[in-house]
Amino acid sequence: MKILLTGSSGYLGTALLRHIPAQRPEWDLHITLFSIVPSDEMTNAHHLDLCNPQSVARVMDKVQPDVIIHTAALNSGDARAMYETNASGSGYLAREAAKQRARLIHLSSDVIFDGRRGNYNEDDAPNPITPYAVSKADAEKNVQASGADAVLVRTSLIYGFKPLDPRTRSVLRGEMPTLFTDELRCPIWVDNLCEALIELAEMEYRGALHVAGTQALSRYEFGMKLVNALNGDPSLISAATSRSGSLTRPLDCTLDVSRAQSMLRTKLMSVDEMLEKNKKIG
Template identity: 30%
Template sequence: MKTVLVTGSNGLLGQKITEAIIAGKQFNLVATSKGGNRFKSTQGYEYAEMDILDPVSVSNVLKQYKPDAVIHTAALTNVDKCETEKELAYALNVEAVKTLITICEEYNIQLVHLSTDFIFDGANGPYKESDEPNPLSYYGQTKLEAEELIKNSGCKWAILRTIIVYGIISDESRSNIVLWAKGALEKGTPINVVNDQWRMPTLAEDLAAACLAVVEKDAQGVFNVSGKDMMSIAELVSRVADFWQLNKELITEISAGTLNQAAKRPVKTGFILDKTIKELGYAPHSFEQGLALLDQQLKDRTKEN
């Protein structure tokens, strides 16, 4: 049985990968994050504290567990923060990857890296894996630089690019656009939502399944992993409101240009998923199916409490 080490295991994707491995029992799991473990259960896997910014910490943990694969989910994904705190963004999104590459090369470990639609400028979406990147933001630049380092490395690698990941985790410590919109509308809070940017939101469970399929199949190369429904951000929020029967009059549609954000965003991204469906057996939920799964998880949690 292969051993999989996950970085950033306290994050949304990290926790969904942990859930999937515990449920499927197809891999041994080493979950790693900075600080203590925030996953609801401590059974069925090992947890190790690991600071991705400290090469000695990373090296020690990887040498101790000698995983067959590393799924690297840890990153600074706040696009505006990357723009204003470039040193931190570079350390987390590029330097950490350099550290992992060096160790993965040395021990012949498969490196599965998470990347983003923000490596594209949004002028010609949806994109296939081979399309030419042109990032508009520092976040996109750092993620593209990390991709290039991995592609030119000597390790076995796979890069999974994704778009707006949504879902829910046990301690509700991480929000995302779906939970934000649902929470605000339930409280009766008016919200402004951009209507001139288009994306294909991704259910965290689907992304986790794709990560594990890559390890299982020993797949190599770049893979697009997102939801299958293209929508504007305003439509996304409107569909959230419809699903939970919330008041859409609280939603005001605005243009992205009025927001004065630190980082530029691509207008229309989205992915062509044919390669991932064919090679990984990827089968994403529709957006409404994803919301239904989330709704069930929220109901289950209420019962548990």
């Protein structure tokens, strides 16, 4: 099976670059890079700019993958650039996937929901309230409109220790001194997510699927658990409420993962389970 992994230099992409060869050594893995232009010796690496439809078509024509795991995205910054990368770029990729009958595992986000209610399932209607969320929600619409054989994997905060995810690194360094007590998420350990994505690549399921951790935590509770597990300094963090800030942000984006849990062999885990397991490994 030929796999195209987009965003291979990102946090999730880098983890998949470890997991895919380890779990499926028989897969012919091709990767895309954006900021770094691959050298000629890197025969399985391809330069991809999602904002450029010709670049997307060129990579797809060259690789002709059976499955695409699409992790590439712009997760912060300028609203227009996020829209072009995430919404338009995912649409270009999905249209090429549909033409070639390639399966598309598309990474989406819990923040496509407005966060007013929480415990969202796959039948709940997205209602994005930030520019990033709009770009990810419209990415989903574009993927669905393409007719590609696609799974929209809605996930939550991705964390891991080896290497540390960028958010946890910032918390430990004291670069995120306040964490919100009223923004709830279902964080997922990066290895747990990789295992589920690899499994989904080989399945026939199409449509939205919530793949996140099984424990709902506020950003503050989550941050404190990580700081304690990693022997960080808890005095670097203080609690605040998102509601009292000036930005409009989705509060409770917790996901109901029961569909994924009933379909997948991969057992989705809670933060407490992962920290316990990691302690034993360490």
